[in-house]
Amino acid sequence: MPTIAPFGTTQDGTAVQLFTLSNAHGLRVAITNYGGTIISLLVPDRSGILGDIVLGFDAMRGYQSAEYLRAGPYFGALIGRYGNRIRNGHFVVDGHHYTLARNNGAHHLHGGLRGFDKAVWQATAGTSAAGQTLTLTHQSHDGEEGYPGHLAVTVVYTLTEKNELRLDYTATTDKATPVNLTNHAYFNLSLGQRPDVLAHEIQLFADRYTVVDATLIPTGELRPVAGTPFDFTAPHVIGGRIGQVPGGYDHNWVLNGAGGSGLPAAARVYDPASGRTLHVSTDQPGVQFYTGNFLDGSLRGKGGVVYGQHAGFCLETQHFPDSPNQPEFPTTILRSGAVLHSTTVYTFGVQS
Template identity: 50%
Template sequence: MPTQTPQTVSPSVHREPWGTTPAGQQVSLYTLRNKNHLTVQVSEFGAVLVSIRTPDRHGRFEDIVLGHHQLEPYLDRKTAQFFGATIGRFGNRIAHGTFSLEGQTYALACNNSPNALHGGPQGFDMVLWESAGFVQEQGVGVKLSYLSKDGEEGYPGNLQVTVTYTLTDLDELHIDYQASTDRTTVLNLTNHTFFNLSGNARRDVLNHELTIYADAFTPTDAELIPTGELLSVQGTALDFRTPHTLGARIRSEDGHLKLAGGYDHNYVLRNSGLRHAATLFEPLSGRVLETFTTEPGMQLYSGNFLDGSVTGKNGRCYQQHDGVCLETQHFPDSPNQPQFPSTVLQPETTFHSRTIYAFKQRPLNL
């Protein structure tokens, strides 16, 4: 029998101590709750999206993201695995950890030999952010701020960045990014949440049905660095213009998938402005995740490198394909690919970006 829908409650923000960093810094965890009982938890450390509890088609609330219940595993990259992390300064890969800007070549901290990945070994997911919770008419949330100093991980400029999570009563999570710099730099901010709509990761994600509103992708070499081309998805295992399960073609002989060991590809989204990027559906639970973004691209990552070595929530050892990421972003290696949308940020400008995750349910007969 369907679970009775609970009565609505007043939206709220709750802040609680969540441990300390090795340097002795106090870390807080925020719990955001909307009127429909949907809850989101965010950590000051790494501006990490720790949990999202949403109902299935029968009204049962469960966590739909991978990660940890405690702070400690997020302090170590081996166990953090970018679960729910805010990524910066530059999401995805930069070839050989180098780029040139205004006639100067910059060498970055490399952590994906021989390339730089997700901001380096001490990227934005490995620092403590300042925070403030809020309750506003548009929703409840937390605003996190961080000053990335000139030269941090090799990037130029003092970069002031804010990430604001807002949970609305429409069951939407808005992630708003803003950044400014005192020196020309490059920037590619994203969120690296691993979704599993089955609830509490009781199954892998290979039965999830995915639609991506993109006609092209950026092919890569064996090191997952873009070749600079834009290729049509037509006739490839990367074509999600109509719904396909993630598992339907993941073991195919498609060369692009064999290079990555599954899906780890940047899609060129249609149009511009805030628009629909993807729809993810888990048939057994009925949960639906719709993704909207102002970014030009979205990285589809099927958890290829999860290998059972990390024990996460509820004692589950996360295995390959236990989660899927929909990382809204600019394209990988953009500083070395002048034909791609620019990731250059000038001192006189302010960067703005918005991504929305909308949570829904689909009844059995649809």
């Protein structure tokens, strides 16, 4: 069974807990029910030495600090109702106009001022045939952050004996509403040894990406990556062409969706320094590859490590940004009577 320990309190005095899942190979992941946040993730390097590979804080107060709330990096948190941006904080469903918080310039980002990342989820630790589990549930009420409908969400984290961290999302609603759930973990496969991820090699299983304007809202164009700095169809060092992308990578790739009998592959990352590998597979149509562009050294994380620019990368499996306002994109509208199911799997390994 997972272990359970106190993890402090929220600003309003609500107690939160830390749940640690482990497997027979020594992998351990610690998750708090505050925002479903992944606090630490210990995996071995090529020498078998365990290391924590996600950005975050040692204590709850780190996630409550003024500096963190101002920076808003969403370290390791569950994101909802809508991951990524919605243009002008506005959308129309069935002829009804809805207005959301504009918390990213003129736009709505990651569920608003108090998204799922700031909720205290109900938590149940357990085991399954695949491994140790943590089941989190949350009720989002009609009108919360401007969204229509009462939304019931369940997220199950499973750490398997295949060295996988599996996230299974389920949601239902009583009124049509946009839903786009994801996790915002920042990975650095040499965290604590190297200050940034620019030497990591990444492959994205995507031939196109969603072109965005200067405020990172999609224009609607799905452009081929060939011949551009967005081409990661073959492994490429993250830092190799990042200077050609104004601001760095913070874009949605359109996944090819070919995966044989299992979940389609989304990404593969290799860190030559540690030998660690990360494979991401998902049933989602897109992945947001973000290179920590807005980290500026103002946050000091676990072990006192300063998180400067590009200290970690994110692979947020998702539907496309601004889909409620982009009728040509796959729909994100969940309707009453329907059930949303989504799965993403992070698999860890080593390469000599």
